[in-house]
Amino acid sequence: MLPPRITLPSLLQLYQWTTRPIEFMEEATRRHGDCFVVRFPQNPPFVFLSNPELIRQVFTGKPEDLLLRPVNRVTEPLLGKNSLVLLDGEEHIRERRLMTPPFHGERMLSYGRAMRAAADRAIDRWPLDRAFSLHGEFQRITLDIILETVFGLSEGETFAHFRELFVRLLNVGSHPAMLFLSATLPASRVLRLLSLGSEPLHLGPLKADVSRALPWTQLSRLMREVDAYLFAEFARRRAEGLKGREDVLSMLMQARDEDGQPMSDQELRDEAITLLTAGHETTATALAWTFHHVLQRPEVEQKLRAELDGVAGSGPVEPGQVNRLEYVDATLKEAMRLLPVVPLVGRVLRRPMKLGPWEVPAGMAVLPCIYLTQRRADLWPEPTRFEPERFLGRRLNPYEYFPFGGGARRCLGMAFASYEMKxxxxxxxxxxxxxxxTRYSLQVRRRAATLAQGDGVPVLVESRAHVADTSHSAQTCSV
Incomplete structure (x- = not known):
């Protein structure tokens, strides 16, 4: 017996999921409970889950029976077929082993000051008493952090050029037309469209102008430019030598699998774009959501400032002090509980699976729904209330709270992102x-695979505070 299904036409379900995802999920769970079937064109049926016991079954199931590529295929045109989020089986195990060392928790300390410096550069530019989008500023900060820590780029002409290029790539890649095409067409058809965008146009002037303006044509041109830079960078680093470089990309270039084989250039390219895309957009959005809530709760902001004063005093938070920021950690976790940046994760079944009373056949997708699970009133009293205290001293159940996914496919960059956000x-x-x-109502809009703020969280800087940089004296004392 299958779970209850939404009876709307599949194209209308996709439209609602794309344009009003929060309302779509909430209406479905009110009508059908914590397990229901969704249908989108050109996709297997999706079983949405918000029951922790059923989610546990999925996250602890055999990886070889739970495939990721069919669920994440919409990302292939941008990320490439070798991206970690598209690999299954032995390919996934090999790639994850190669990519894990640069993201080990202990390495976070070496990235801390670069993260703080990127934040300072942005904050220095923020105007007094003039509104600006906090989401946009956090996008700039997190992109700068990725360019420096992942790519090893420092401020300069190349840094500025690649930053601008990637922003355009991300904006075009998340265009609604691209999302709709990727969701309704096989990846091979979308890739064909992109290849057409790279071919010379032999059309009349008006048709040529229209073709150049199409999202997939723009994306094709931008991807060629980004790829050319990356492949040239791989060659340059090999020629100059990788010894002594500690950025993530250089470490990936030096990594070897159990057979002594490195990643190919195409694999490096696909993982570099994956790290840029995932690490930039998700972290910026989570930070903006957190401030959206904190600015409405003065008592929470007061507790945060008191903790920072107690841990760092008059200086900035040093990398080694981050683990002492318990209320900061709880605040960020509560924001990700209320509005997780990615609302769900999914697997396609290779074999039938029994989930509670339901029999789910092979070929269907099971999707643990982060958003719905983390708003269950039986798990989270007053679930719509922003209350960081609920995370203080609480041992988290990975099937009730999983903003970074779960099981063997939990986000590789979780430690990096958590540290960066703090x-x-x-x-x-x-x-x-x-x-x-201004007073504004919460508007959620889809941006690629994430749930972002429709207005970008407009804010004003009321005042600035001087924070003494004690890093030099701290280093001197420790020698």
Whole structure:
């Protein structure tokens, strides 16, 4: 017996999921409970799950029976077929082993000051008493952090050029037309469209102008430019030598599998774009959501500032102090509970699976729904209330709270992202006092695979505070 299904036409279900995802999920769970079937064109049926016991079954199931590529195929045109989020079986195990060392928790300390410096550069530019989008600023900060720590780029002409190029790539890649095409067409058809965009046009002037303006034509041109830069960079680094370089890309270039084989250039390219895309957009959105909530709760902001004063005093938070920021950690976790950046994760079944009373056949997809699970009233009392205290001293159940996914496919960059958010969040709180620019109602819109703020969280800087940089003296004392 299958779970209850939404009876709307599949194209209408896709339209609602694309344009109003929160309402779509909430209406479905009110009508059908914590397990229901969704249908989109050109996709296997999706079984949405928000029951922790059923989610446990999925996350602890045999990886060889639970495939990721069919669920994440919409990302292939941008990320490439070798991306970690598209690999299954032995390919996934090999790639994950190669990519794990640069993201080990202990390495976070070496990235901390670069993260803080990127935040400072942005904060220095924020105007007084003039509204700006906090989401846009966090996008800039997190992209700068990725370019420096992952790519090893420093401020300069190449840094500025690649930043601007990647912003355009991400904006075009998340265009609604691209999302719709990727969701309704096989990946091979979308890739064909992209290849057509790279071919010379032999059309009349008007038709040529229209073709150049199409999202897939723009994306094709941008991808060629990004790929040319990356392949040239791989060759340059090999020629100059990788010894002594500690950025993530250089470490991936030096990594070897159990047979002594490195990643190919195409694999490196696909993983580099994956790290850029995932690490940039998701972290920026999570930070903006957190401030959206904190600015509406003065008592929460007061507790945050008190903790920062107690841990760092008059100086900035040092990398080694981050683990002492318990209330900061709880605040970020509560924001990700209320509005997880990615609303669900999924697997396609290679074999039938019994989920509670339901029999789910092979070929269907099971999707643990982060958003619905983390808003269950039986798990989270007053689930719509922003209450960081609920995370203080709480041992988390990985089937009730999983903003970074779960099981063998939990996000590889979880430690990096969590550490980065604490550093940036603390630095903003210490250096400026913000207030919401206007009274605005919460508007959620889809941006690629993430749930972002429709208005970008408009804010004003009310005042600035001087934060003494004690890093030099701290280093001197430790020698």
């Amino acid at each position: 550093i940036v969040f603390a630095q903003v709180l210490q250096r400026v006092r913000l207030r919401a620019a």
